[in-house]
Amino acid sequence: MRIYRYLIPGLFLFAGFLLFAQDAEGDKLKPHYHEVNAYVEENESCLKCHGEVKYTLEDTLYGRTVTQAMWSNLILDRDAYYSGVHRSFMCTDCHSSEFEEFPHSLDVRMEENFGCIDCHGYDETFADYHFEEIEVEFTESIHNMEGFSCWKCHDPHAYKPNMRGTENIKEAIQLNNSVCLDCHGNFDNFMLFTDKEEINVVESHNWLPNQVAHIRSVRCIECHTEVNDSILIAHKILPKTEAVKRCTECHSRDSRLMHSLYKFQSKENRRGGFMNGVIINDTYVIGANQNIFLNRLSIAIFALAFLVIVFHTILRIIKLRN
Amino acid sequence: MTKRLYLYPVWVRLWHLLNAVSFLLLVLTGISLHFITSEGNSLIRFDISVVIHNVAAIILTFNYGYFVIGNIVSNNGKHYKNWRKNLAANLWKQGMYYAVGIFKKESHPFPVTEDNKFNPLQKISYVLAMYLGMPLLIISGLGLLFPETIAYTVFNVSGLVLTAMLHITMGFILSLFLLIHLYTCTLGEKPLTLFKGMIKGYHDSHD
Structure with a gap:
């Protein structure tokens, strides 16, 4: 019996050690990252700082080491990155290899980033997405201002198609609106692009x-953009x-x-008889969702x-006269 | 000999007037909202319809509460009871009167008395309209007024769609009731007798 007195706490200790060991290793690099990206280790030379909330700055001259907080906009979530559309990329596919030097020089920090059109434009592979038209819409948009680019709304490090083929339109709407509210509901971000007063x-x-x-x-874009029939999401x-x-x-x-939110949904036939039937998969819009059969x-x-009433009235009049 | 019966006390007439006005506004604005075109063509402009519909609905809801409480505390509630008694036979009798007897100038099969101001057909339709139709209409309407209170999905169908369909269906049925109610009110001794009764409170009964 004595052995059990030690066995059970021992098992707990062992389990705790396993858990701790797993955590201690950090497992920041999950196995599936390697399945989608051949440069995970190379990317870590960037992510060891940009994947963390803090980084260490070394002063080689005086031998000092300083730990500083990473600005939240420069922190990249590994899980989001390795599940996004650009998951197979090496950091230096888009960013200058000069970033490999640390601290980064001012020149390299001022480097102009690629826009969507630089890689996706005029390429048959991406023809369905009409990037060229999106670019035109953006240039005509009120967002076409100094310092504004695709990345202000679409994070290239985490981007996933949201509306296209979504099964959960409510969730897609929420995500879409959060992009707008990131600036229009947060003055700290809003003021980076404008000197206008805070809006509510x-x-x-x-x-x-x-x-x-x-x-x-x-x-938000249902009312704040011009409807465009050829692209999925209007950008003007x-x-x-x-x-x-x-x-x-x-x-x-x-x-x-x-012509906007439900444009590319092909579930129209799922709700027979309803005008704009695809909408009622998710909601009911007064005036838009009339049922033709019920209307008739x-x-x-x-x-x-009414006819019965008219007929009855006429008969009453005739009989009263008699 | 003409006998005057005081059937519609002031509170009933007030309730009825408010109910009639708010319901008519709800029907007109409801039709406007439902059948609107993208150019905004309808009986009444969309944004105006929304405001009128909401205000009239709130008035109707409180007025309905007033009606229910009034029927509990006064003896007017007795006219909405015992509607199942000899229902089929009585409905047939009343139906035959409207279909045939009225043209032969037969007397009303269920003359109006102080204890029986509704004939069996009126009684069942009023009971169904006021104690089934109106609550369903009001509850579904409140759901649409506060859509965040509606269940997101019910058996994989949008709760909002089900609520809207119930509201529109009840609105239609009660509008149909209104049309028939208005016509049957012309079937008194003279076409305007029953209307005058609801205005003055007295019903003139001839023995």
Whole structure:
């Protein structure tokens, strides 16, 4: 029996050691990273700082070492990176190899980053995405300002298609809107691009009935972009004075949502009889989701009731005269 | 001999007036919202319809509460009870009167009395409209007014869609009820007798 007295705590200790050992190794480099990227080890020379919340700065002259916090915008999440569309890349595929020197020189830090169009433009492989048209839309957009680029909304280190082929449109909407609110709901980011005063998105949308329901069910860009039939997500952000404010643009038979949010969804036939049926997979839009059969049936029943009343009235008049 | 029956006390007439006005506004704005075109063509402009519909709905809801409480505390509630008694036979009798008897100038099979102001057909339709249709209409309407309270999905179907369909269906059924109710109110002694009764409170009954 005595052995059990030591065996059970021993097992716990061993299990604890295993857990600790696993944690101690850090497992920052998960096995699947190697499955999607051949340069994981090389990338670590960047991520040992840019994948952490702090980094160490060494002063070789005086032999001092200083630990500093990494600016949050320069921290890269390994999991997000190795599951994003650019997961197979080496850091220096897009960034200068001069970044390998540390501290980075000012010249290299001022390096101009690639835009989407630089790699994806005019390439048949990406023809379906119409990057060229997106570029045109962006240049006509109110976002076309000094210092603004694709990366301000789309993080190339974590980018995944959101709307295209999504099964969960509510989640996609939330993610899409969070991109806008990252600046328009956070003055710290907003002020980097403009000298305008702080805006209050909730107050400026007070005119919108059921504001919460709207923000949950549609993307900001439904009203703040010009509809474009050939690209999935419109990129021509309009000045606020040109944003859609007419309810019937969405709340009507020819709902704008069918040309924007639900444009590429092919579930139309799933909800027989409903106008703009794909919308009711997720929500109900007054005016846009009329059911043709029920519309006709209700009109027929009303007409029938009315005819019976007219017939009954005429008979009463005739009989009263007699 | 004409007998005057005081059937519609002031509180009933007030409730009825408010109910009629708010319901008519709800029907008109509801149709406007449902059948609107993308150019905004409809009976009433969309944004105006939304405001009127919401305000009228809140008035209707409180007015409905007033009606239910009024029926509990006054003896008006008795007119909505015992509606199942001889239901089939009574409905047939009343139906035959509307279909045939009325043209032969037969007398009403269920004359209005102080204890029985509704005929069996009126009674069942009023009970169903007021104690089934209206609660469903109001509850689904409140759900649409506060959509965050609605279940996201029910059996894999959007809760909002189910609520909207219930609301529209009940709205349609009660609008149909309104049409028939208005017509049957012309079937008194004279076409305007019953309307006058609801305005003045008295029903003139001829023995």
